[in-house]
Amino acid sequence: MADPHAYLAGLQPLAMRFGLERMHRALDALGHPERAYPVLHVGGTNGKGSTCAMAAAALEDAGHRVGLYTSPHLVRFNERIQVASAPIGDGDLASVIDEIRRACPWHDAGGEGDRLTYFEFATLAGLLHFEHVGVGAAVVEVGLGGRFDATNAIVPRVTAIAAIGLDHTQLLGDTVEQIAFEKAGIFKPGVPAVVHGRQPPAALEALRAEAARRGAPFVVAPPDYAGAIALSGPHQRGNAALARAALAELARSGVALSDEAIVRGIATARWPGRLEEISGVLLDGAHNPDGAAALAAALRTMHPGRPVELVFGVLADKDHARMLEALAPAARALHVVTPASPRARPAPEVAEAARRLGARADVHASVVEAIDCARRAAAPDGVVCVAGSLYLVGEARGLLAPR
Structure with missing residues (x-):
């Protein structure tokens, strides 16, 4: 493929079609690359990207080769898919796009309802690239909402929900309770669900109820983090506390990760475009x-x-x-x-x-x-x-x- 960016642009980046059927079908065809490494899955309204950046930095400090999948990008698509803090190269991006198209011929041949969306394709590219390069752990950010987001086809080791607020109300609902319900759609049976310690009360109760309904152990992170934080702004203290609590659950799940590595990761993380x-x-x-x-x-x-x-x-x-x-x-x-x-x-x-x-x-x-x-x-x-x-x-x- 000469230009992977031209192909991705042809998938209509702003088009959305809800549902996980296409993702499950594609992951089956690709042999489930997302099962090759433990995943921390992070959703929420504000701060989820910063939380992802801190978590990835801590895992890298602990010696893991870390895959980081986030959205949207700021300047180039490649920023969305990173391994060891380096964006995917155009050659590797072209290679995984070709592999997805070969494994999923129904994508190119099918009608509009069968074709993978831009975000679905991007998510598959990230998960497949992480498998190819042999990451030891991955941090994956939810795109929009949670329940029907393409990333929700993953079964992670730990889920985390950053602070919830009113955003995308035309798609997710116009109350924090409705939005919390959609965000909690990433909770899985038996998978710890860690939530930001400063949620609106109604959102917190909606998250707690949905965790109980889905059988996810529920953890409320402390409201603040007292240690050193590289990212600027007082709001990052809550995000750091969420990252630390989620990483502690990841360590309990069997991922090698010391508290010292968590502290160093939070103290060194970088996240472009945020203060x-x-x-x-x-x-x-x-x-x-x-x-x-x-x-x-x-x-x-x-x-x-x-x-x-x-x-x-x-x-x-x-x-x-x-x-x-x-x-x-x-x-x-x-x-x-x-x-x-x-x-x-x-x-x-x-x-x-x-x-x-x-x-x-x-x-x-x-x-x-x-x-x-x-x-x-x-x-x-x-x-x-x-x-x-x-x-x-x-x-x-x-x-x-x-x-």
């Missing part, structure tokens, strides 16, 4: 109201008294009004841009919503223009921050970070 500073610009993937509130709190904690120039853009399915309610008071001005996605909310609409809250908001034609304007406004003592959409953060990171 990450590049070329003097702070990038954060806050893309829903709870994430926006966490970012606002982090800005006040990390940069007290410094004015913030916020480059902001959102997708149309996000609650931009509540995000602005959290972020506008934390910023001196907003530099609004339309993210590079067909699902983006137009920048003029977002800017008008910000102005109704009394915020200063300008509209820019591009991310480059918005960052340049924010930098000029921030000099000499301000902070430039890009947030609101992972698509926007990825575009900014591609511009700011050396390859």
